[in-house]
Amino acid sequence: MQPTDIVLKADRVGVTYGSGHKAVHAVHEVSLELKRGETLAIVGESGCGKSSLARALVGLTDPTSGAITFPADTGTAPDGTRIQMVFQDPFSSFNPRKRIRRSIADALALLDKSEAEKIAFRDHLLEKVGFGPEVLDRFPHEFSGGQRQRLGIVRALATGARIIVFDEPVSALDVSVQAQILNMIADMQAELGLSYVFISHDLAVVKHIADRIAIMYLGRVVEEGARASFWSDSSHPYSQILMDAVPGAEQTPEPEGGAPVVDASEVTAMAPPPGCVFHPRCALRKPVCETKVPVLRDEADDRRIACHLF
Ligand SMILES: Nc1ncnc2c1ncn2[C@@H]1O[C@H](COP(=O)(O)OP(=O)(O)OP(=O)(O)O)[C@@H](O)[C@H]1O
Numbered sequence: 499m500q501p502t503d504i505v506l507k508a509d510r511v512g513v514t515y516g517s518g519h520k521a522v523h524a525v526h527e528v529s530l531e532l533k534r535g536e537t538l539a540i541v542g543e544s545g546c547g548k549s550s551l552a553r554a555l556v557g558l559t560d561p562t563s564g565a566i567t568f569p570a571d572t573g574t575a576p577d578g579t580r581i582q583m584v585f586q587d588p589f590s591s592f593n594p595r596k597r598i599r600r601s602i603a604d605a606l607a608l609l610d611k612s613e614a615e616k617i618a619f620r621d622h623l624l625e626k627v628g629f630g631p632e633v634l635d636r637f638p639h640e641f642s643g644g645q646r647q648r649l650g651i652v653r654a655l656a657t658g659a660r661i662i663v664f665d666e667p668v669s670a671l672d673v674s675v676q677a678q679i680l681n682m683i684a685d686m687q688a689e690l691g692l693s694y695v696f697i698s699h700d701l702a703v704v705k706h707i708a709d710r711i712a713i714m715y716l717g718r719v720v721e722e723g724a725r726a727s728f729w730s731d732s733s734h735p736y737s738q739i740l741m742d743a744v745p746g747a748e749q750t751p752e753p754e755g756g757a758p759v760v761d762a763s764e765v766t767a768m769a770p771p772p773g774c775v776f777h778p779r780c781a782l783r784k785p786v787c788e789t790k791v792p793v794l795r796d797e798a799d800d801r802r803i804a805c806h807l808f
Pocket of ligand 1: 515516522523524542543544545546547548549550551699766767768
């Protein structure tokens with residue numbers, strides 16, 4: 499078998515809540531690949547299914563359809579250590595009654611290393627996020643949001659996981675703290691050779707750290723490609739809206755046909771529109787968009803778009 503650089507692969511993954519006419523297709527046939535050492539950003543508005551996909555990737559939810567595999571896995575890592583999630587608010591996942599030492603020890607327990615090596619690894623990770631060993635005897639509530647997020651990152655990495663899924667890791671933090679955390683995340687990736695999936699509702703946050711970007715809308719990936727090409731080539735009309743919202747981005751002129759037709763909040767995964775799910779909000783829509791679902795197909799080198807305009 500050929501060695502592969504793909505560390506994580508989602509193949510037509512679907513996540514459905516409920517059944518029958520009450521079913522919500524939160525994630526619909528999503529296929530993605532994450533290469534070793536790369537950061538794949540998944541971006542979309544609230545409710546597009548980002549968290550459902552993230553939870554499926556790390557095994558917290560079983561996909562209703564499709565498959566999640568780890569093609570580059572050598573098979574030596576015991577389950578639970580190859581992929582970990584960092585949540586928006588790690589406070590909710592730290593046991594408030596446990597000292598930090600205990601919480602990190604629980605993560606280190608998954609490592610196949612000697613006690614001394616575990617301690618050295620722990621202290622190295624703490625140092626990387628700017629903490630000394632004195633934090634170990636404190637409780638979670640004694641830390642600010644930014645500090646807690648740094649501890650959340652340490653705890654995820656302490657398991658030895660090589661793939662980290664970050665679910666909106668800086669969204670709850672002050673803008674001044676966000677850049678600091680993003681820099682730490684990037685430093686650790688370079689030093690430890692980690693692969694990241696980075697979930698965000700804000701394209702501005704991922705603009706500097708993502709190698710690849712996938713845009714999700716109502717459970718589907720509508721566009722995917724290398725980050726650099728996103729700001730240079732033409733894009734899916736939905737991606738364009740997200741790009742225009744990035745501060746300092748060049749604004750695209752209002753397309754002919756005018757503004758979006760319906761309020762975004764009226765379109766939900768509970769009652770997705772027929773045809774292209776984005777068509778009610780698309781100023782460039784054509785009649786075909788109301789009836790036919792566009793497939794995600796290669797538009798250029800390293801760029802896939804699901805849109806009838808291309
Ligand atoms: N446990 C659940 N039961 C039923 N519906 C759910 C459940 N979890 C999520 N949903 C629905 O699935 C869709 C996708 O939700 P999800 O949380 O994955 O999106 P998101 O993009 O992460 O949004 P947010 O950023 O607001 O968390 C939404 O319509 C949501 O209401």
